[in-house]
Amino acid sequence: MSDNRQSGTTNSSKRRSMRPGGGHGSMNLDKADNFNISMKRLFKYFGRDKAFLIIGLLTILASVVLNTIAPGILGAAITNHLERSLDINAFAGQMVILLFIYIGAFVTNVVSSVTISFMSNRVIMRMRTEGFNHIQRLSISYFDKKGIGDIISRMTNDIDMVYQFMSNGFINTVNAFFTITGIIIAMFNLNLPLTLAVLATLPVVGLMIAVIGRQVRKAAKEKQSQIGNLSAAIEESVTGMKVIQSFHREKSEQEKFDSVNRSARDASIEMAVRSYMMMPLMQLVNVFGLVFVVGLGGVLVVANPEVYSIGLLTAFIVYARKFFEPLRQVAQVYNMFNSAMAGAERIFEVFDSTEELPSPETPVKLQELPGRVEFDDVSFGYEENKPVISGIDFMAEPGQVTAIVGPTGAGKTTMINLLARFYDVNSGSIKIDGTDLREYSRTDIRELMGIVLQEPFFFATTIRENLMYGRPEATEDEMIKAAKIANAHHFISCLPDGYDTKLTERGMNISQGERQLLAITRTVLSDPKILVLDEA
Template structure:
């Protein structure tokens, strides 16, 4: 499919309207560069690696395929012997038919017909076994691949998710893996069967009559030249289809997640138009590549018809000379028909392989992506910690030219509660991200109990740090399951005790099934405050030595906040805690208040000392009071 054809289709749909976004075009042309890559056999070998654990089943499928191929090739030969036995007064026996010599014509016909029935039965059983075995192997290989990519994606750093839409990631794990189904379940064995069938037919035809075989082979170069020109275009087309589907799914996922905002601003119609444009792009692209792909079958069928006609035209002359029998001519024509079938299937399979290669290219791109926060080869588990935290002259930027922290140094003693305050973008959340090692510092170091967080395993570090976010995530499932997510081996009694400690027990018991109530996706049946209380219970159940509250009380109303202040005090007691908040009630009792501005610490002290200084912190508190008075 040429780019001109794609652009024409798109322009017809847009009716002359300009592109919606120049960024989208830049993204499109960036992804288009993959079209210049040659067919990568290494990808095919890597895919084959997922089949290796099932070598025994593959070998059995190969034996079944061999039996099916041999029995199918035997049928035209048996037809030839049957026709000759019925028509000729004097049968010319060969080394393959010598066993029929002791029998009369009637007995020979009966034996040949019985042989054909037996061969068809064996062929059916062999094909049944092949299909069962290849499907068994294929589904397990897909299971392994899907599990592998999901596990790998979970291990990647947050920077990976910051730069990719959730819908695009979803496409790789679902649609792209599903696109490999034909290759895994039927492709490899079918290709081998067709190749073996093709070789067998060529050998049999050449043994029957060399000149007749050459007549058939004269049509092969023409077909190879014509179909060869289509292959690159079809390959490019399938790659473009994958890109369009990925972008469509990414937009769909984003639209569903943001449906509340869409309805709030009455943007349903523009959003529908934008989706319609993308959907039309996807449709036009798919139709264009299908038009190209549809040429394969007619070309092969025309070649088969011409070759069969040539065989009959030349074969009747050979028949008159007595060089072949009627049975041989019929069998030869049958083999010619069978000769083009595997070629036709191989061209179709080539299209399937192109689809698989386009998908595998995208799958292996993810599998080859390395975490930007890797563990050292000699990383050791972090021992149980006391909770001393040190930031030593930390410099950090999310991307070049966007410095989040600049020379930040901070020491926190075990059990201290530290409040991080400052305007939006001051660097508060960046400190938390570095402490949990979601990102790595550019300069300096973050230490816990004197140990650099880069020297320990991520799991052992994060198991001792609990984080409660402002927008807490509630999974589909029950209330009990969501709280237990903090510690999967916790008993029901421990879950209930954690809920009681954070004052969540009462509202849970008012739900229809209490702790067994299904909360639906993202906890849609719970209020924002109720979801936040569940996150407190989850954190308490995990019992971390370091606790982070990132605007964790921002979504809780004043009445609920009063109820959980005592619970928060219990939750923070004995733990090193970092609290990011704007509410005075949440931060005033902190042991240390750290004021950040543009990535630097500008003030540090207790609430009373900072208020007495009348500096940046004093200004923030005064601004908050004025805001509430105005409200």
């Protein structure tokens, strides 16, 4: 566990040194820069799976080549062995070869699909793992600021955008690229001037893809951010359903949701319109290209009928039309790619959030300590210039019970938050046995301290597993002993399944008082040196 964290920290600090200022720095960077960096970073996740990418691309290539040469072989076999000479054995031989070519094309096609989906799923899983690790290390103040729904949306929807591109994009791109190359070679073999006439449309298409692509990327980012808002809104209203229903606010919640929903719809339409714009425009360019080829071809046919036959012109008209299909595919993949890049940027924003509290380079070891807690002139506010507590001084001696009493909102929970180092003080210091909290490792502090939160949280699993959460290796006897100390044993024993009773999400199927007792048991069982109870 601690190994994991350490390696994770080095990873992220490496990234930070690459990009000064972390997440907020990205705002200052040039858009194109940002884009290039995202590309490079995305590619890093391929790791050793780059080999799969290469195998995948080579097999697609093989499959396209085999599929392309097959009709040629068929044509030649018919001409040579059926039309010119009737050599049925040679013809059968050619058919066997053809069969093998088609089998080869099929096999390479399957191999490429399997390899690419193998690779993209592995890459995506690695991104999810890093995301989850990073989120686990973020400080609580990060979650105060960002909506939970937004984080979930980035981890699911945005990562899925990247996946969609990886699993479909590569294959389509390679396919389109080789089809275009094949057509160009075939055209060059026929006639140079007419080939150049067809290719004249390429710069226009390139320019269009660049300009529209930029707009699509922007629209995709907006759309994905709106989807984040949508999931945040759903998350909030589902969590607060009891409050909504008890105040009969369903209608106003519906209206609030409608507005978020409308924004999401508009952003999605905007994105769709921008990406669909590509198709008609491409078609237009294609028609112009066709007109150009026919026009030029017509002039050439009249001027030099020896070389420029109607047949040749017809072939070029067919090629010019065929050229369009893979270009359309490229444009489509490019839209997909832009959504993926927008998603990647949003995921990297989470990865780059440096809201975690700094850890000391060489933490002071927490050994067998008496456990004296001291607040020395501590001031703190959740937001700047809004102090919640200021100038707090007190000493909690080991072996004693220290009570902090104050009206609601006075800052009692806040002091516990500071003691557990969920937040850092603004000034002054909190000391354990004379050493500032910030000089210990966070893991050590949390191991030393057992905190019963004012609003305890439980996982949707058995009571036993919830109780053992802080000390999975505890024995049954130890668990029961802790439950007896916390006065929880009696009510647990009265449940039909006792300690094996399953709690529902957040433990909503037992009473608040019972949840409180379970929370105390859980903390007592973890056997902390310093026990902190918030209104328990």
